[in-house]
Amino acid sequence: MKALLNWLGHRSGLGRPLSAFLFDPIPGGARWRHTWSTLVVFVFLVQVITGCFLLTGYSASTQTAWESVHFLQDHTTWGWLLRGIHAVSAQAFVVLLALHVLQMVIHRSYVAPRELNFLLLLALLVLSVKISVAGWFLPFDQKGYWAARVPLNLIGLLPVIGPWAQQAVIGGADVTHLTLTRMVAFHTVYLPATIGLFLGLYFLLTHRHRDAIPAPDNDRDQPWWPHQALRDAVACAAVLAVVLFVVWRPWSADGGRGVELMAPADPSELYPAARPEWFMLWLFEFLKLFPGEREFIGAIVIPSLALLLLAAMPWLGRWRMGHAFNIVFVGIVFAGAVGLGFRAWNKDRLNPEHQQHRARAHATAERARQLAGAPDGIPAAGALSLLRHDPFTQGPRLFAQHCASCHRYAGQDGLGATPDDPPSASDLKGFGSREWIAGLLDPERIATPHYFGGTAFSNRKMVKYVQSDLADLDDEEKQLVPKIVAALSAEAGLKTQRELEARDEAVIAEGRELIRSDTFFCTDCHQFRQPDEDATAPDLTGYASREWLTDFLRNPA
Incomplete structure (x- = not known):
């Protein structure tokens, strides 16, 4: 390794900074808790690499976005794996950043001179959520479209600049081709560049203030290479294994792999079962506590105050009682998020109507992919036009809308729901058989x-x-x-x-x-x-x- 650094230093002048990074001593020696920074960078790089490949086949318009993702998912060799790794890594990125914040607070690694490290980490956590929300829109399917509409609507609640900011993000009064173009720009250029810059600064500051990391006096210092490097490699491999396991979905009853691709987005048809990604379910449930005009409090006021309090922790933590308060506050926030997330998941699991909406949406998605994969392919009007002219899709909807007030189909309204009123006409399942x-x-x-x-x-x-x-x-x-x-x-x-x-x-x-x-x-x-x-x-x-x-x-x- 030293011979390689000498050669590289002689040719490029980078030998000294690389040598300092690799061989400067880590106080207390190699530790598993020091792998967090590497894990965050690793997962971000996985997103960047897979995203670059995905971008080569993506077409940003309301008539081609879903279609290009469908081709990648169903007709490109290992395309489902590439898309799955990208999506699950994005979720892992948010989770790792949140856990890293918790770890820094617990170990009091946020006090001087590491205040900027902590503030950068908070900024990265906020940016990771923003880039994730921008990514929900890109497949332009029912799930992503309706899930992303909620945070986009919340932008309009911002005081003074809300309506302007909302229109600037959407690109107009409603979702159009321009919306997808802007979401692609946010998701693939502006936000990744900002995250990359912040990660670089965070990594440099972490190395600069390495001596400030609390360590037991009886542990001897060790360089990053090879002791900490081995732990970092093992941790990265473990995270990648978890990502691949989630993408592969061996527990799936239908044998599906990768991440879901629902039916093409239809702004005229509400998707009641739309939910944010699992790591954001807590916020979905939290907002229910502030209905109507009070939504501004739950969506803007409380999260802003919580972020300000988190940002003040490096200064509050200078005192023992302040550090104890920080630990209790972060513990309450994490426990509340987990509890609210579980509550939202469990309520949906036990809600027959929600399960019916999900089953119907999955059936429509499967039908859309069947139609798109037919020999005639997808028309210029897009895959949504296939569903709008498909008797197997529109027939049950028309039956539920116009016929189910009197008739039934297998005892239901044609869409899987059972009307409250008794039937006043015959059940038409198998009619004519x-x-x-x-x-x-x-x-x-x-x-x-x-x-x-x-x-x-x-x-x-x-x-x-x-x-x-x-x-x-x-x-x-x-x-x-x-x-x-x-x-x-x-x-x-x-x-x-x-x-x-x-x-x-x-x-x-x-x-x-x-x-x-x-x-x-x-x-x-x-x-x-x-x-x-x-x-x-x-x-x-x-x-x-x-x-x-x-x-x-x-x-x-």
Whole structure:
């Protein structure tokens, strides 16, 4: 090592500063608690390196941001790993800085001459949260968009400059392409450069004031190389192993790896299950204590006072009672943050409505990725247009909005929720299928809430016909009912029954004749495959097919 330093010093003039860094004695020798500075720098460098690679494939606009991240996540070799390491390292950066603050307070490493070290560390902690929030926006998915809207809205609460600052950050009155461009600039240029500068200053000051670190008198001094270097390397390897473990997610039930990519952001559709990252859940829960106009107190006043008190700790800690106060205060803050974070997580875990929103969001995200990965690819209008024109996505939403006040789908509103009011019309899950029609013609089931039980027709002709005429058939005639079921279900043309109907062509043909027969006299009320001006009940021609449903919705009468 010394030979290398001599060569480097002769060629570049850097030998002396490097030698001082490597071989100047550390008071008390190598210690694990001295690894914090190296860990913080290491995790930041991991973010920078992975971020540079991610930036080469990212496109900042509302129509290409999600799309470029989707390509990286799902179609680039090891792209999910690269994005996962970057995201989890950002979380680790915040946690390590917070723990480093706690460690400095406990060991009284913030008093003179290390006041600037502590203030720089506090500034780094604030900047780490800001760069993380800016990063939430970049995938431009539902989770990141709605989670980031909260801190962006809080900017507007700042006195005097709030509205101006909010508009300057967003780039206008609402989120547009310019918002993403500014977030990219904050996340990849301005904030990283500031953090890098502060880290450099912090590292230099840490080395400069190394002699001020409290150490037992009986421990001998040791140089950084190789004693402390080995501990730093082991600590960095351990943190990297934890990051990789979290990215790999071996506990995931769906086998997913990396970090989540939800559906493309849709400003017109609220995402009620949006939450900040786990290390910010405590603030999410804390703000609930200050509803309405008092939100300013919880979002601005109390955090500002807490930061000012933290910044004053190097001077308060000069006295023994002041140091004790600092430890108690920081302990209360950390315990409160952990407690509030756990409370928020546990409330969401036990909230069925929240879990329904999450399940629905994950289903929509999976559908978005399926559509984006289809052979036709993503149109110029962006992946959001795929969801907006997707029947499997919009159908349940329209059902919940326009149909679920009367009907149910498997007992729910189509989106997984159960309405409070009882149904006043039939349950439409499996509508048109053989199973559904068989239940409709079952004397035991037709008057249940699944069919006519909750409607105004529960005592009308159809129910009476099934419960009396069909119920009174002899055994031989009852054996013919499944053929009517097959024939009527075939009118729907369901894709799921094509093979079955191809095999049962003869049964279906016989069932059609039975519908028109005098034994069952269905056509006394219904029209079926030929005009009937005297029909008083729904037309059974094409019953439950796409065309039949379209005509019915346009003209229910």
